[in-house]
Amino acid sequence: MTINYQQILDEIRREVSPFSDEGKVADFIPELALVNPAKFGIHLITTEGDRFSTGDEDEKFSIQSISKVLSLSLAIKFSGEKIWERIDVEPSGNAFNSLIQLEYEHGKPRNPFINAGALVVADMLISNLAEPKEDFLEFVRNLADCPEIDFNYKVAQSEKSHGFRNAALANLLKSFGNLENDVEQVLDFYFHQCSIEMTCRELAYSFLFFANEGKILHKDEQILTQSQIKRLNALMLTCGFYDESGEFAYEVGLPGKSGIGGGIVAVHPKTYSVATWSPRLNEKGNSVLGMRSLELLTTKTGMSVF
Amino acid sequence: MTINYQQILDEIRREVSPFSDEGKVADFIPELALVNPAKFGIHLITTEGDRFSTGDEDEKFSIQSISKVLSLSLAIKFSGEKIWERIDVEPSGNAFNSLIQLEYEHGKPRNPFINAGALVVADMLISNLAEPKEDFLEFVRNLADCPEIDFNYKVAQSEKSHGFRNAALANLLKSFGNLENDVEQVLDFYFHQCSIEMTCRELAYSFLFFANEGKILHKDEQILTQSQIKRLNALMLTCGFYDESGEFAYEVGLPGKSGIGGGIVAVHPKTYSVATWSPRLNEKGNSVLGMRSLELLTTKTGMSVF
Amino acid sequence: MTINYQQILDEIRREVSPFSDEGKVADFIPELALVNPAKFGIHLITTEGDRFSTGDEDEKFSIQSISKVLSLSLAIKFSGEKIWERIDVEPSGNAFNSLIQLEYEHGKPRNPFINAGALVVADMLISNLAEPKEDFLEFVRNLADCPEIDFNYKVAQSEKSHGFRNAALANLLKSFGNLENDVEQVLDFYFHQCSIEMTCRELAYSFLFFANEGKILHKDEQILTQSQIKRLNALMLTCGFYDESGEFAYEVGLPGKSGIGGGIVAVHPKTYSVATWSPRLNEKGNSVLGMRSLELLTTKTGMSVF
């Protein structure tokens, strides 16, 4: 059975449009609030290299928490299973209570995709990289096959001036001995990592190696082993959407990761990688149209991991 | 590629045997503590009807929490999506805090596989079935294609006399208005449901419809729709193993459900259903050898949902 | 300096009257919701035996949680300091989270005035009294010097049919091994104890021994030792008003205890005991006019324990 992805993306675009006023743009940092809420794009690339897209798929947006999957990939490349001594792999329950959970669990974050976990990953990268920010950026550029990908320094700065909760988390981690480097340095790396800007096209390609058994398509480069890929896909499925991870698994049924910039990326193992972007978020912090689009995608293709 | 399941099961049995003294048998109710801790069995059945097995696969054991998937299936058959008004689909975070989470979330259980959620499902069945216990048993017998499946009344009675924590949960649910029937009646149904005894062979067949697009193999009976099956598989993957659900997804990568009787059942969508039994549990309440066996199974076959 | 208590009570009555529409009557059980919300009474008795009063001071009302001080007194009479092996003496933080705290602290209630603590006290009395309910009633009648004091069986029955949260607490205590007797029996005793009805006059006299160094005034009967009285007064001051105990200490500055029937009793060590009644409650469950009246009393007399 051949799937006509382009026709499906076109249908999705039509079918989600009645909901394009739902949700609101993230406004916790001024820079992010400036985005045009009407933007909407999808880009899907198969492991055969076929590309399909619709809407504003070629416009840059802030990938925010989606970067956590990329930083984790790099940390695993360096340190392998050892990283799980400092971070767990369990879903986190309530989004709001990261500090609470972190205190009860003595500074070991529940998983690498909650902020506390991503801060520990950032700390690991700082310890392992000669030029942490530059080297991480290079890693992302290579995955995306796009040398112009960059931080948005204004966004990074803006997060720094408003990121008191992340500073609280980093200090709490430090108090439990779960940060090796200075709190300031870890926060600086983390805010930069989140400020990376990419298009749907670039994002979909960057995540294609999760669908392609760990290899970058059309390159002879194995980023992670098949076993590592399987595990990261499992983590994305169970923990990728904050307090709505169960909902996403239930409705969509694919590993994926969202960011409060309105992006979502998802992969169908061995088949495709897809990125959506629409800035209006639901109350759990996930893109309204992105969630709907991916639900339609798995329904229309009849293909989820389940 | 053809997989030699029998050879793999034989290898698994050999490879897990060095760990057969790890963990301890559940002893919170006297009846369950009487089981022989050395028991170990696996039964796998494909959607083609091929069967493979090893060890004590034909011996009855208490399915305990595995029954929650079966009661949920019956509730969904009756009430469809409506049941999610009273139960959520999110992983629960910490196992120990079911009461705490239930109080913070005003009596709406996080998912149908924590005890609070299963009590609400039991309440729904009582409201919808003429003879709740008998009708549920009939449903299970039909799925397992085995008319002798029965409750263990001694185990049910034993749980009743010791189940103060479940009684606390049921009363708390009632105080929030999330039980329609009497607390006593709900607990009675729940303790009976958990006391059902099955063999690995029966259990694997009972869950085969989750791998077989909702249909009982070799019968012309559609239990749930394909869409419902996809969602239940997602739920099992994200919530099936208490506080170790993330670990199971990460290590094994299949939808599944464990019980403190030492059983685990898992499905590979469209491919197979497998049941393992070994009574020694790890500290999270999941069978030590069962977890290891299933991890080996997905590694050796190279097949998980990811 | 002689204090004109009668004049002060008259002033208080006038000064609180503008606030007589604030708050609402407890309605969690139908029987209690029937009370006339306009009722208001005060009765003060000094350790010299002088009595002062105003308003509906001679009308019966449901003492509810105020009974917890009396049951605790009887338990201490029997078991002395030993009871603190099963209950702590610390303020409880948030009212709403009794179940949560109880779970985190492994079934040892924070203090004897939260419901969990009072249930453990009830359990102790059942273990120590031949006819628990009758013997406790006799103890209260003696303190109040009033043989007609009785349970309101309708209220007790009503609480039983609606007391799911208390049943949850009792079952949780039982699951931690902190109840010796049957859950049902403990709840039955507790609901009866709370249903006792008294007037302000009777209540003030019942608590006078806390101001009178442990002795019932005009009787030669030492109920508790001076040291025990000091400690119970401390407990009332730190824990007597649910989540508003700090507020009461801060505003009023006397040991006391409130009940959701609208009663409050407070003592000035060595000086007086005072009971107020007004059924409208603030959001923390304490009588609005009662709190105001006692604040005015300590301000106008210039006498608190601080």
Place this chain on the structure above:
Amino acid sequence: MTINYQQILDEIRREVSPFSDEGKVADFIPELALVNPAKFGIHLITTEGDRFSTGDEDEKFSIQSISKVLSLSLAIKFSGEKIWERIDVEPSGNAFNSLIQLEYEHGKPRNPFINAGALVVADMLISNLAEPKEDFLEFVRNLADCPEIDFNYKVAQSEKSHGFRNAALANLLKSFGNLENDVEQVLDFYFHQCSIEMTCRELAYSFLFFANEGKILHKDEQILTQSQIKRLNALMLTCGFYDESGEFAYEVGLPGKSGIGGGIVAVHPKTYSVATWSPRLNEKGNSVLGMRSLELLTTKTGMSVF
């Protein structure tokens, strides 16, 4: 009845000496761990100006959290009741969970004596004082009638380098909008305030105004109104000893405050102020010999507020 305080202090010293090896010196910052654990002193001063003492009552120690009462007094002097819009007056339940409680209660600390509350008080002082640290020091010197009282800059620096948990709290407060000034500045003030060193003699005199209706003895200076004093005494009694406040009220029955430097100060309203010092702490962070000494003091004098 005349009380022979000197004889009582001498007895206390004898009676507590068998316990002088219990507990351990605070070691969370290196500077504090250097103290001689065998130190023990008491100084009591009555509102008549009579002084009694024993042991190392004239040796300086780090007052630590005891400073929170002095900073609060100064804040109330400036801002009166308005400060309670940003801090509550309720006991805090568990010591360990300050971050948790703060998050649940949206950044409003439970009381001014937990660290979060003291940080908000520090923030208020910074907003109100021209030279915050110097002016606060001046206030303390005046209360103690001792111009050489000073910060220990080494201790302040040491706390700064290790105070990640306080930094976490301050950042969390800032994220909830409950700090006006920079996180760094608030922490700097707070660490200095805690580093103040005083002797038992100086400390007892500094707190005498709480027993002397708000006036410094032998000076014509009213620090706080009688009503404010009553309220602060109530706060010390309900919240002065971390998670052991109920225990202190129950065993000792006086308003007081402890510090992890091993100091405790307590007041008997209208009668005396007393300071003890002994560096070994129990597991709740309160001085073992200090707690015992004050319990003996109220037992032997027969005088507590209850």
